Amino acid sequence: MNEINPAHRFSVEAIRKSETESAKGSKPARLNKVALQVASQYRRDTMSPVMVSGILRIVEFILLAALGIGLFAYHVGLTTHLFWQYPLIIAGASLLTVVLFELSDLYQIPALIHPLGKLGRMLLLWSGTFAFLAVAGFxxxxxxxxxxxxxxxxxxxxxxxxxxxxxxxxxxIRRWARNGAMERRAVIVGGGSAAEALIRAVERQPDNDIRICGIFDDRDDKRSPPIIAGYPKLGNIAELIEFARIAHIDMLIVSLPITAEKRVLSLLKKLWVLPVDIRLSAHSNQLQFRPRAYSFIGSVPMLDIFDKPINDWDSVAKRAFDIVFSLLGIIIFSPIMLATAIAVKLDSKGPVLFRQKRHGFNNEVIEVYKFRSMYTEMSDPTAKKAVTKNDPRVTRVGRFIRKTSIDELPQFFNSLFGSLSLVGPRPHAVAAQSHNLLYNEVVDGYFARHRVKPGVTGWAQINGWRGEMDTDEKIRMRTEYDLDYIENWSLWVDLKILVLTPIRLLDTENAY
Structure with missing residues (x-):
């Protein structure tokens, strides 16, 4: 979670700690038929414009470098005494061209849609690269x-x-835009004349990649019409949470005046748990900030409230990290996993692996693998009852593998296949409880930890909040550490957590 610009009067702490409109104990809202139908149309992921332009940078560099080296091999030959200088200069010139194109905004989507309009600029920059080579050679x-x-x-x-x-x-790009393969899906939060003016302004933007999926507003039809600028009002804010869990929404645009601070805070308190960009429309606001305080959809100004965490190239880097280290973990720990499988099978009847339904990214239900540590007839897939010290449900082998966390090793396969990340908030069982209350009933904003993919290990675990969550205080503290991890994520943090995890496992006080 990214904190908003200091110029704005809203803060992450104000949203998280605000007492207004508490969602504690709330249950998922039921969507009406129209909202369900609309949500089902947007289940499929889209290509991010950032990813498309980023891949094009890489492709153009490779194509230019490959062409240059191919011409070198054909015309000069690889046996020349300058056999390494040519490839080095060609690669450097290719990289310089990509950098110049980037500085001139030639990788922006409007420039990619209209290449004829940028023909002169491309030729000038490509010529500039060769002019630089000529001057340097001279x-x-x-x-x-x-x-x-x-x-x-x-x-x-x-x-x-x-x-x-x-x-x-x-x-x-034009084809992808037509068939919805590359678009940013947005929901308007708030109705009335302000929402209509915003929609009209967005639709007037040339080459607009925003797809407005609908409108959500808590106000009744008298104050907020059911149809605004041709778009239906699909429900209230509580229903928006459920809608965004079904549909793959990229952005929420709050169409409320920034001066309505209490109402905006109330909305943000409910919406920040979603893994989406949240923008506050500044289209009709009288308050003016510095230009760099805004982001823009075309020329329509927006105030950035929250950004989707671990997005675009960060998600690619994290996925590569997971694949590499998951494969290493499987190779290194394969003898231990084989021995554990044999021990579990010999110790008690039943399957070697235990599968449990847990909350994954965006509240989706995933299946997590563990070595079975309980007697089959006493197993508790729902985790309604926390495991306690000397719990009679746990087998002899189970006590040891739970103490040492060996029972978690099969989750390397979860990480390799993509349902888990190696590092992230630990996934909890769907029906996990503390004193007969579901975790989301204990901690306000609990579901915000699902804005990123859950992990085999996490920031909370290496800071002492490992083991079963059998008290309200434990689940509150684990959630706080999980949210802190999301707000401050980096690959370096992931590597640090991964390195410290084996050391922290030596402390088995809370592991039963």
């Missing part, structure tokens, strides 16, 4: 050592390749 007195024919051919063919690729990308 001052270093090495220009005579390199083939002018090679670089001339690379200049001509390279630009044809770039422009052809851009024309193809333009057609692909």
């Amino acid at each position: 001052f270093l007195k090495i220009s005579g050592d390199f083939s002018r024919l090679l670089f001339g051919a690379w200049y001509v063919i390279g630009f044809i390749l770039i422009f052809s690729g851009r024309m193809l990308m333009s057609r692909l």
Whole structure:
């Protein structure tokens, strides 16, 4: 969770600790038929424009470098005494071109949709790269050592390749926009004339990639009409939470004046648990902030309240981290897992693995693997009753593997297959309780920990909140650490937690 700009009067703490409109003890709202139908249309993930433009950067670098090195191999040959200088210069020039394109906004979606309009700028920057090479070669007195024919051919063919690729990308983006494969899905929060003005302003933007999926408002039809600018009001704010769990929504746009602080805080308190970008429309606000305080949809200004955590390239990096270290874990611990499987099978009848339904990303139900540590006939898949010291349901082998957390090792496979991450908030059983209350009834904002994928280990576990959550205080503290992890995530933090986990496992005081 990213804290909003200091210029705004709302803060994360104000939203999390506000006493107004508490969601404690609330149950998921039932959607009406229209809202369910709309939500079902948006179950499929879309391609992020950030990811598309990022991949294009990589592709253009590879294509330019491959073309240059191919021409070098064909025209000069790999046996030349400059066998490493040519590839180095070609790779450097390709990288410089991509950087210049980036600085000139040529990887923005509008530029990709209209490559003909950017033809002159692309040619100028590509020529600038070769001008830089020529000047550098002149001052270093090495220009005579390199083939002018090679670089001339690379200049001509390279630009044809770039422009052809851009024309193809333009057609692909237009097709993806038409069929909904690449769009940002938005829900308008709040109705009335303010919402209508916002929708009209967004729709007027050229090459708009925003798909408005509907409107949600707590006010009745008299104050907030059921149809606004052609879009239906699908329900109230409580129903929006459930809608966003079904549909893959990217953004919530709150269409309320920033001066309505109490109402905005009340809304944000309910909405911040969702893994989406939350923006406050500044389209019709009279208050003016510095330009850099805003983000924009076309020319429509927005105040950034929350950003979706671990998004776009961060999610790619985290997934790569999970795959690499999960495979390493499986290889390293395979002898221990094999021995544990044999011991579990010999100690008591029943399956070796125990499968349990738990809350995953965005409250989706996932199945987590563990080595079975209880007698089969006494197992508790719902985790309604916490395991206690000397619990008679736990087998002899089970006591040892629970103490040492060996029972968790099969979750390396969960991480490899993608239902878990290696590091993240620990997933809790769907029906897990503390004193006959579900965890979300104990901790206000509990579901905010599901804004990222749950993990095999986490920040709470290495800070002493490991083991069963049998008191209200334990679940509150674990949730606090989980939220702190989400707000401050980085790959370095993940690596630190992964390294410290085996050390923290030596403390078995709370592991039964």
